[in-house]
Amino acid sequence: MRFEPALSPYLRPETGVGAVMREVSLALVPAAVIYFFFFGFGILFNIALCIAACVGFEALALRLRGLPVVTTLSDCSAILTGVLIAFALPTYLPVWVTISACGAAVLLAKHVYGGIGFNPFNPAMLGYAFVLIAFPVAMSSWLPPAIGDLDYVRPRVFERLTYLFTGSWPAGLELDAITRATPLDLVRTAVRDQLMLEELRSASPMFGDFGGRGWEWIGSFIALGGGWLLYRGIIRWHIPVAVLAGMLIPATLDSVFTGGASGGPGFHLFSGATLLAAFFIATDPVSAATSPRGRLIYGFGIGFIAWVIRKWGGYPDGIAFAVLLMNAAVPLIDHFTAPRILGRER
């Protein structure tokens, strides 16, 4: 009797890329729900638009490169990139800004280098940095959370949609009246004005127990999603722990030595994209270091550089640039942190 030939091994692999990417995207759903609760439908609109834009650009790029479109898209990496960009961007952005971010992420960061697996830079962060530099005003327009006691004008849905599609608010609404500085902005200003953080926190209703109001909740749910991924073995502990250590250790030391005049570890942890970066962004396997020790160095570098940018740099949140800088260092890190092979000296 004849049989089919095949190459060993003959057991089925447990996972696939598509399943992994989908699970990571789903881990952000609780955070997205909370985000919507505090900041309105903008996040959901963003997620939908970003997914559509990323998938669209990816399909275009695959078609241009002559690669099978549907098979490659089934790895769901474009969807995940879209979701991450949506979380990174401010919730109310003109649609062309959002689409530019997705285009930069998919085309510039991924396909120019050969597609998934070959990109040295994190696509979501490259997209974010691209629009941060190209559209600085739009990118600094963050709406405050919808918490009752904050005194500001809440635009209505129709007004928000108008802004999204035309880039301008209807007459009568001033940008200054709607947007507010983010907690990170406030801290920078406070530090410059030599205010003590305690005074700032009690003075401004923007601050919750740890970081910014609303933001702490979102951060917590992002961390929950990250914890789920750790439990499932989809990400490993090295990068998240290292990123948080790289940010929180200097932050703690700084807070101690300046006697509370700068953001402490709790603040940094729950502000900006710290938790998102630790669990979802820095853990992008393609652009991260690959050996265990290398990942610790990589993660710590991201956390540390982000903290440095937050403290002394020109941008309130330095995560994107920190990630991109460490991406550039990855080949060097990998070269020097290769594990010792069993049976060899090195």
Added chain:
Amino acid sequence: MTSAPTENLHRLPGGLRLPGFKAQSATGEIRDVPIPKTLVLPVRQHAGSAAQPIVSVGDRVMRGQPIARAEGDFSTGVHASSSGTVVAIESRPIPGREAVEAACIIIETDGRDELWDALAPIANPLAATPDALLEAIGKAGIVGLGGAAFPTLAKLRHAVDAGVDTLILNGVECEPYISCDDALMRNQPVEILFGTRIMLTALGLRQCAIGIESDKPEAWAAFTEAASIEGDDRVQLVAIPTVYPSGGEDQLVYLLTGREVPSGGFPSDVGALVHNVGTAAAVADLALTGTPLISRIVTVTGEGITKPGNYRVRLGTPIADVAAFAGGYTEHAKRLIMGGPMTGVALTDDALPVTKACNCLIATGPAVRTSFEPERPCIRCGECARICPVRLQPQQLLRAHRYGAGDTLDGLGLIDCIECGCCDLVCPSHIPLTQSFRDAKLARRIDVYERERAERARERFERRQEREQTRADAQAAETKRLKQGANPDAIAEILARKRGAPDGDDD
């Protein structure tokens, strides 16, 4: 005999917990497959040089009679598995990773299974000299029965020369589906222990550890009981955690002793000698009855077989006969794997014979992975490096092999890859990593060979150039000397001599 606590074990730096799939075949029973009409015995069923046939077509042979002799130091012989007549010595397809044909001795059995009368048990095996023992093992065609089929004589001789002190018996059997060692340990623990004692005593080894995987409690119990008959203070039972590939030779040495077998080396380089439990049983059988290696236990299993279990098979039996005795195939049988599901070979034809290396036959359905899944680019997730038992980085090896940096493969440890297959199982992109590494190893061997050849040609060319240059220089010097003209005084002298000899007598 004592048992060692598991805390003393070292930890493998990787490996996977795999589903066992052993329940169906590990009943503890061993059934004998009837002698087939035709035995097909390849002259090379082992790693090393093929044996030389010492019978001719038409010869009558008996069970246990040697029919092929070892050729050189790294070889072993072949014996007739039953009595009959040699009907042909010709090239036939043999089981292996590539579809090749090789010389086989074909015996038509007469059904009488008569024993060869010149079989020689070892007298006083526990007091035998190493040389006597090695000679007997060499003549008996014994090879490692864990699947690698390394000639046992060569291995023991190397070990004696290297001065090993620790014998390790491999009862781990870590690969899923396979349970032949388990069956042997449950049925013949006394023989295994006896064979162990022979090897220990005759080779002057200090100690022995028998590694048994923790999923084999019956085997453990059988050994503990057997110790009361054949116990020895030098032998220790050790439970090994059920992690694949703990049963790999280098891995087991590391687990039990913490010593790392050097890259490209052998366990004997770190003072250890590893044998499969089946090999020990074969040595015991040889010592007691003089029987050479003519049969082995084969696990026949999988959803494609009606009666999975362990069967004792005469070497040379066609696989089809074994499958038929095991109840035949079910409708699920799409693939026939010789060996385990991680390192085995998918055979295309069941007319192939059972050889010394065949420890398991899995008839399985399409539930097993196909090779046609879309392979995606590597996403550098690093899972493969996390579970590699040798601490290699398969993602780097793949990149170096596929994208042209072949010369970095040596530094990345390509030759240390044991081809266990763990990396394939965890890769989310479904890349056939193990096969790529097999290809890469061959490409490296060819590249090294070609470079050595080129280097040799270059040396010969340069030496030749030097030689030609020296010759040309000497030639030029000579010509120059001649062209310069002879010494006028010398010419005058010659002329004077000539004038002094008018009969034209030249000097």
Added chain:
Amino acid sequence: MDIVSAIAVLAGIALVAGLALTLAARTLKRDADDVVERINAELPQTQCAQCSFPGCRPYAEAIAQGEVGINRCPPGGDATIAALARLLDRDIIALDASLPPPAPPGVAIIDEERCIGCARCLPACPVDAIVGAHQFMHTVVEDLCTGCELCIAPCPVDCIEMVATDDDSERAA
């Protein structure tokens, strides 16, 4: 005035950088011999002279001088061109069309029935792979033959033939 000072500063930086680079190029010259060795290491050492140089090393030297392209070695074929391109940071180009296409790997075999022992082939072999002497039977040592075919022409009785060998996977294993 600002623009003038800006231009002056940039020009000054450019001048200093240019001087520094020129200095580096002069003093940190790549060891010439080293380059030739490395080029030679990528050549197949067939010593066949099809590249129009009397051996692989002269060809390597010519490449190092920049006198000739990296695509003149038929026995090396595309693999050698690619290796040289990577080594010297040049473009990968096709094998020079004026050269004969790469022959399949093979060795020279002397037909002993026809060999007259004239020893004309011995000096022709660049790697001394032919064993023999005047009036004695000649034979090619297969292991040393590079397949350069230089021995075929000198033979007056045409007793040397090229025989294709299997690819090296058998011999290397």
